[in-house]
Amino acid sequence: MHRFSKEPAYPYSITLQQRDEFEQTHQVANDFFSHFKENDHTYYEKSIGLTRFFNWLRVVKQIEISPAEFLNMHLQKRSSNDIEQRRWALRLALEYSRDNPDLKDKSKNYKYTAFFLPVKQFCDHHETPLTTKNGFFPKRDRRKYPEIPFTADFVRKLLGNLNAQYRAICFCELQAGQAIQQVLVDMNKQARRVFRLIDEGAERIRFDFDERKGNGFKYFSFISRDAIEALQVWRPVRQNILDKAGVKSDYLFITERGKPLDCKTFHSVFRATLIRKKLYDGPRSVPSHGLRKFFEQEASPPERGISKGYITFMMGHSEGKDSNGVKVSHPLDAVGGVYDNAPFVYPSVVEKQYAKLEPYINVYSGKAALAFALSAEDGKMLAGLLNKMKNGKLKISVTPSEEEYM
DSSP, X not given: OOOOOSSOSSTTOOXXXXXXXXXXXXXXXXXXXXXXXXXXXXXXXXHHHHHHHHHHHHHTSOOOOOHHXXXXXXXXXXXXXXXXXXXXXXXXXXXXXXXXXXXXXXXXXXXXXXXIHHHHHHHHHTTOOSOSOOOSSOOOOOOSSOOOOOOHHHHHHHHHTSOHHHHHHHHHXXXXXXXXXXXXXXXXXXXXXXXXXXXXXOXXXXXXXXXXXXXXXXXXXXXXHHHHHHXXXXXXXXXXXXXXXXXXXXXXXXXXXXXXXXXXXXXXXXXXXXXXXXXXXXXXXXXXXXXXXXXXXXTOOGGGOOOHHHHHHHTTOSSOBOTTSOBOSSGGGSTTSTTOOHHHHSHHHHHHHHHHHHHHHOTTTSGGGGGOOOOHHHHHHHHHHHHHHHTTSOOOOOOOOOOOOO
């Protein structure tokens, strides 16, 4: 559950109790929020954003108006011949978001998704569009420091510096092609199912998603051997945490108290770990999102014969590519879109494309693991060591050390 700090961020900040009271009092708001109830994160973002907007109207603009009155007023003013009257609701929404002085240090994406979009979607939901134009939020500035593409060698180095839980999380990002939001919200709720499938000997596990970022695009993806192995390593550590906390959980990834791990905590600990392990290079960050990009990157070389249309489907891109890998101009034409339901009619087709990608995203057990270049001298020495082990002349004793829990 999201909580607020004792010091509110803005004079018009709201509490969860205020949000709940707002939803219970105003039916039009309740109708809008119910559209997002299946996704906790999206519901939180939309409900807080809209409730805060009406509190902003009251506190900053001294406008006491209910959501239903706002929609009716907007509808009435849209019919006016006066230009300023027609833009009344849009001006307020932009003043609350894009032009809000309290958000001067916030990113454009935050202003748009957390402030402007809930208001716009609320109006759209009730068939009183806020605007028919785009471009009110300029395109995102170019990154000051371009991201460095992940290679298989770097991925192995990165994963090797993480503890059991964070390694399993990152493997799920990498092998399913998902962002951390999908891993820690959608995939995270399925511990019982995942461990049952593992116990049954599954070497590939499918995950279904209702949508990504509220795009309404249903899709599915998989995890493979390396992710399953990472989950098996994490499994006893997880159980030990639950036993100590005296609780049970159907979540794969948890805190020390047995609660589901959230994205903010993951990012904070992930970054701190990389700094400590000297993988954080100056002003550049090493976002875990690079693992999602690695998924598509490894499907790109033409000689691998992998359909990019099906890759973008597994990544949840509603505006992606068709079955020939050609970028489509309309989301309806994308693989998995309204006019191409092949993934759901012939799900084995998607799995076959994933199977082609598997050798390259199984960075320990697949083809990528064979990418280490051994010199002739190293190869000769390794062969000698293996021969001694085979003949019993060399014994290796490994004492496992207890991994630090982050």
